[in-house]
Amino acid sequence: MIIPVILSGGAGTRLWPASRKGYPKPFLDFDGSGSLLQKTWQRVAQLADSQLPLIITNRDYYFQSREQLKQVSGKADFLLEPVGRNTAPAILAAAHYVNERYGAEAVMLLVAADHLIHDQAAFARSAAAAARLAAQGKLVTFGIKPQFAHTGFGYIQAGDAIAGSEGCHQVTSFHEKPDLAKAERMLAEGGYFWNSGMFCCTAGQMLAEFAEHAAHVSDAVRQCWDVSRADNEHWHMFALDQDSFGKCPDISVDYAVVEKSANVAMVGAGFDWSDIGSWDAVAALGEQALPENVINIDSQDCYFQTGKRVVAAIGLENLVVVDTPDALLISRKDRAQDVKKVVDRLKAEGSMLHEVHNTMYRPWGSYTVLEEAAGYKIKRIEVKPGQSLSLQMHHHRSEHWIVVSGMARVVNGDKEFLLGPNESTYIPAGHVHRLSNPGVIDLAIIEVQSGQYLEEDDIVRFEDHYGRQ
Numbered sequence: 021m022i023i024p025v026i027l028s029g030g031a032g033t034r035l036w037p038a039s040r041k042g043y044p045k046p047f048l049d050f051d052g053s054g055s056l057l058q059k060t061w062q063r064v065a066q067l068a069d070s071q072l073p074l075i076i077t078n079r080d081y082y083f084q085s086r087e088q089l090k091q092v093s094g095k096a097d098f099l100l101e102p103v104g105r106n107t108a109p110a111i112l113a114a115a116h117y118v119n120e121r122y123g124a125e126a127v128m129l130l131v132a133a134d135h136l137i138h139d140q141a142a143f144a145r146s147a148a149a150a151a152r153l154a155a156q157g158k159l160v161t162f163g164i165k166p167q168f169a170h171t172g173f174g175y176i177q178a179g180d181a182i183a184g185s186e187g188c189h190q191v192t193s194f195h196e197k198p199d200l201a202k203a204e205r206m207l208a209e210g211g212y213f214w215n216s217g218m219f220c221c222t223a224g225q226m227l228a229e230f231a232e233h234a235a236h237v238s239d240a241v242r243q244c245w246d247v248s249r250a251d252n253e254h255w256h257m258f259a260l261d262q263d264s265f266g267k268c269p270d271i272s273v274d275y276a277v278v279e280k281s282a283n284v285a286m287v288g289a290g291f292d293w294s295d296i297g298s299w300d301a302v303a304a305l306g307e308q309a310l311p312e313n314v315i316n317i318d319s320q321d322c323y324f325q326t327g328k329r330v331v332a333a334i335g336l337e338n339l340v341v342v343d344t345p346d347a348l349l350i351s352r353k354d355r356a357q358d359v360k361k362v363v364d365r366l367k368a369e370g371s372m373l374h375e376v377h378n379t380m381y382r383p384w385g386s387y388t389v390l391e392e393a394a395g396y397k398i399k400r401i402e403v404k405p406g407q408s409l410s411l412q413m414h415h416h417r418s419e420h421w422i423v424v425s426g427m428a429r430v431v432n433g434d435k436e437f438l439l440g441p442n443e444s445t446y447i448p449a450g451h452v453h454r455l456s457n458p459g460v461i462d463l464a465i466i467e468v469q470s471g472q473y474l475e476e477d478d479i480v481r482f483e484d485h486y487g488r489q
Contacts, residue, residue, distance in 0.1 A: 124224030163213025
C-alpha cells in the first residue's frame, strides 16, 4: 500500500511576480498543460497500489487546491497547516496521519508539488523500487544524475549497491549546496547525485527515525497531533491545531533526520526531473513557443511570460521577461536567482506586491482589482455556481453592484432579491449584505467601493459557509 504525500507549500519567491504568497508556484501553469500541482497529482495517482493522495498545504490554500484538482477530476485528502514550519514537522504530521489511518506498515511516498517530471513510466519504476526498500525498513531518497555542476542543489554520495535492487545504493554522505569548484570536482569524481528532496518510508519507520534523531521535533509534533486528533471528526480535511503546530521547530527533514540516519538508501532516479525553483529553470525546460502577444525582432535565447499587453522585444539576448498586471520582471537568465532580493526589498518597503496579485482567489470564486485611488476602488467579482459570499457588513465603505453576467441573489439590509445582467443595487455602509450565485453559470459583477477606508479587513462576518471569521 502506497500513500502518495504531496508537499504543496512555499511562496516561490524566486518565481516572482507570477508566484506570490497569495498564489504560490504549485498553482502556476507555465505551458497551458496544467499547473504543477495538477501534474503532480496526476503523476502519483497513476501509481500501482496507491491510495488516495494526501496533500499537505496551508489551510489558506485548501479551497484553491481543491478547485485545481476538480479541474482534472482529481480527488485527495488534505492535511492543513495553520502556519509554515518547514518540511520536518509537516512530514512527521503526515506520518502520524498515515500511521493512524492506514497502519505503521503503509508506505509514504513523499513528493513536492513544484517538481516537473515527464517520464511517467520511469517515475513509476523508481517509485516501486523505493517502496520495496521502504517495506524493508529503509528511509529512501531519490538521487538525480547530475547534468552539470549545479550549485543550487544539495548532493548525495552513493555508496555500495544494494543487492537485488538495480540502481539502488546505500548512502555514504550528504553535501550542502557547493561552490562551483566543489560541484565540478564531485561531477568529475562520479558517484554523486543531486538531492531531489523526495523520500519514501513506512509511517512507522518515519516515526521511529524522528524519535531517534530529532526528539524535540518528535515531541512537539506528537503534542500537536494529539490535540488535532481530538478536534477532527473526519480524515478528508484534517486541520492541525494552530497553537501547538506553531510551536514546532522550523527545520527541514534533511537536517532533522535524513542526514543523521545510518538507515538511508538511495534510488538512482531513471526519470527526467526539474526543480522549478527559478525563472532560469523554467526557461531551461525546452524551446518556448512565443506567446501570441510577443512581437520578437532579432531577440535570442529569451524567455517570455506575458499577460494581455503586447510586448515588443528588439535585439534582446539571454533575458527573462515576466509581465503581470501590476509588476514587470526583466532579468538576465544568469541572475534569475536574485529575484528573491527583489521580494526582500518589497517586504522591507512594506509593499504588498510580494504577497498578492490583482486577482485574489476565494472559496466562492475570485475578485480582480481593476482600479483604485483615494476614496474608491473598482473590482470585478466572479462567483461560482451555487457559491456564496459571507453575510457581512462594512463600517467605512459603501458598495454599488452591477451584474455583468449570470444571476445574482442579493441580501441588502432587510431585503432579498434577484438581479440579472445590467441590473444593480446600492449598499450603504453599515448595511448587512450578501452576494450569492443561484444559477448554473458563473456570476460576474462589477463592484464600485467608495469611502475613506477600503482595505479587506473592514469586514464584519455574521455567517460564512467556509468557516472564516
